[in-house]
Amino acid sequence: MCGICGFISKQNITLAQLKEMNDTMYHRGPDDSGEEIFDIKDGYQIGMAQRRLSIMDLSPLGHQPMHSKDGGISVVFNGEIYNFLELRKELKEYPFCSNCDTEVIIAAYLKWGIKCMDRLNGMFAICLYDRETQDVYLVRDRIGKKPLYYEVNDGNLIFASELKPIMKREGFHKKIRKDILSRFLFQQYINAPDSIFENVYKLEPGSILKFHQGEITIWKYWDIKKVYHEMSKKPVNDYEQAKAELKELLNKAVASRMIADVPLGAFLSGGYDSSLMTAIAQAHSKKPVKTFSIGFHEERYNEAKYAKEVAEHLGTNHTELYIDEEEMLGLVESIPLYYDEPFADSSQIPTMLVSALARRDVTVALSGDGGDEFFCGYNIYENVHQAQLLDGLGGLVHGVCQLPGFRQIGLEEKLSFRVRVIAGNRNRETKTQFGASNYITRANQMVMGEGLPCHFPIESTYQVPDWQMRRMLLDMDTYLPGDILCKVDRASMKYSLEARCPILDKDVMEYSFRMAHKLKYEKGNKKRILKDIAYDYIPRSLLDRPKVGFGVPLDKWLRGPLKEQLTDMCSRDSLKRQGIFDADFTADMIENYMKTGDGGPATGANYSKLSWSFFTFQKWYQTYMR
Structure with missing residues (x-):
């Protein structure tokens, strides 16, 4: 509010x-x-x-x-x-x-x-x-x-x-x-x-x-670091105990967030987190909870059909709205008006759309934000776990590649992408933030002058040996507040809608730090305990499926309906007048991206995110700096 x-x-x-x-x-x-x-x-x-x-x-x-x-x-x-x-x-x-x-x-x-x-x-x-x-x-x-x-x-x-x-x-x-x-x-x-x-x-x-x-x-x-270490000194190792106590805390968190003197509902994507929050809310309500989801005609982005099945099972008063690309594109111009500084998480667009839909009927909406960060839900956490297991071997490969003869022939560049990433991951401050180095190289080359490192070089401050848990803490400090919560706050408040997140309740967050990590992640089963609580309310068959998320077809947009705008933005003359970006490098890179589309690792669709970040910065600049 x-x-x-x-x-x-x-x-x-x-x-x-x-x-x-x-x-x-x-x-x-x-x-x-x-x-x-x-x-x-x-x-x-x-x-x-x-x-x-x-x-x-x-x-x-x-x-x-x-x-x-x-x-x-x-x-x-x-x-x-x-x-x-x-x-x-x-x-x-x-x-x-x-x-x-x-x-x-x-x-x-x-x-x-x-x-x-x-x-x-x-x-x-x-x-x-x-x-x-x-x-x-x-x-x-x-x-x-x-x-x-x-x-x-x-x-x-x-x-x-x-x-x-x-x-x-x-x-x-x-x-x-x-x-x-x-x-x-x-x-x-x-x-x-x-x-x-x-x-x-x-x-x-x-x-x-x-x-x-x-x-x-x-x-x-x-402070996340201090609270994590304090809470982990009082560990909960028994699975059934943890499940019962976490379930009770989640029920209390949802119930307290249902106190309002205005109409209240819930965002429902059909995923574990939003479905669980909705299920608990329905259990605390004497009448059907109003739920809202956005559907997309492009099948790979669409979760509305799953949300509808969950809503039918729970008996909510469900509203869904199918959106076409034209409606999503219509919101691009409003991004800088409500995100006061450059912000390029493209899921902001469907988040605005579902907020607009909910605001027709309610003033408050529950959401499932926080489940992935606090209970080990993202795919990157699996990758981080595997990377730690291979880190010793990666160090050995890196050492061999630095020997004079192998260095001369550029052995490391000849390795497969995955091996190269593991071998090159030698900075102890960014161990869990590995990825495509050419993305970082290009981001640095686009901007004139020295800048902050693209990664957050702070991992040693967590003093957590397990990479998976360390990355979760890093995301709680950076990605969750800086991206996810910012996105939801601006998108919902654009329509005077208040979003409430029960999983981010103080007691739930602190209890999650007490839980043994194996209760959240075991042999590739991410978000293990949260899933099991969800199964108490909703059949497994309605929930078990790959994570989709709120995506938009960036590559299609940037090389299609937004191409003319993007072309104007990377004009060498205008970039030189702006004095922020390296005009020649930036223009060459984005022009090449728009021509090649789905090219290989050096060009093409791999760079749609960098191009979108540049595009949203320029939209912001046009709004506030001219």
Whole structure:
């Protein structure tokens, strides 16, 4: 729900300017808005604003900024606190005047201070101002479900749920960080704390930023590495015990996310995660849960028929909509309007479509996000497991290839692709991130100047010997918040729809760290325990099939209906004027891609993702930089 923005500044930012910043996020909260500015010490002013999507307590009592009874604490908040009713029982001494979770944040802070964040179970981006201490806090939820950007400029702090309000600030300097672009082209998203602009950052998941009289301090109150190691000291090895306890936690997580004063439904793809969340929701509902799925006429992308079978078995009130390519292409122009910085996960398009479909009937939708990362579901995890088994042999092959005679004849380049990948995987900081090196080479060659490495060179910080578990933790730190959750937040909020993810409940995440890894993965059986819980609700025959995912025909689009746009984007003259990309290399590579289509490893469809990343960057650039 909602979007927030504001500032702590010595500049004269007026209430009208703050409202203008806030209204750039109308889509995040069309039901209400509030803007206030207060004087604080040392010549600073604090402005706090919120756009409201009413979910809990639809009355004016839920209006923000919200203040404590004595006026000492002010809050603007985006998200949901799912355990607010439990916390409210512990905070009986506070004189509540509303039934919304925002007021519980105020009461909790007054009782426990900023450590109250340890007690909140939910998704949230919060700005809290304490008049007595003159402290201003920005807080983001543990896994990064809700976004929170901030700009640091000459002792001033500007914050917002999206980049648009920050860009709207008078005097904002749009200086692109060229050093992150190679990584963006390769990864297709920009991970926290980085953003596309200099001096603008994303607050990392599980973090608190404190602003006090011009000084900024940031720390983690929930860190994946630390929590994983703490929880794994209390292991659960018994399969039946783990299954029963996880099932109970999932039921509690779903039930708490079904509390809403507006219509609620569920995304249903027919896969294990969304099907399980829907099944549990239906078990907690007295009437058929409204479910939604998107279908595609191209068979290899279509999961709608499976979702329909699951819906029929569970007895949900199911709605499906078959989409053609023209409808998907129609959303391409809107991508930069709602994804404020370059974002190239093409599944954003079907995610927007299913969000639009759901918003016709509901304001809240449950999703199955997080199941793959926390319970070992992606195919890459199988590849990582195999790579670790072969790593010793790969090191030996690499050593032989470096001997003078073999090096001279280029032996390593003559090896098969798989052997070459295993042999070349020698960087201890990126052991689980192996892949096609020519993709990385081209991403680096496209951008002028030195940049950040395309991979995340941080794996030793996890101190986890098992590569599979290490890669899962890495994905929880990067791909999940930076790509998946960003994609769902922007796609759903485009239509003023709130998406809730029960698997990303604090207690579920922490319990998953206690479970012995063999309960999640055994002899190629990925997501083992989550599947078994799903089978308690849904016949195995309706679920067991290869993973499909939300795909779009990028190669067909880029060499078809989008070809003319892409051709214009890689004009050498325009690239030279832009001064970001190597004009000759980039133009040659993309022109060659558009001509060859389904060529070999050096050209062709293998580079549709790099070309799409370049395309989405240029669409963003045209929207915000011209």
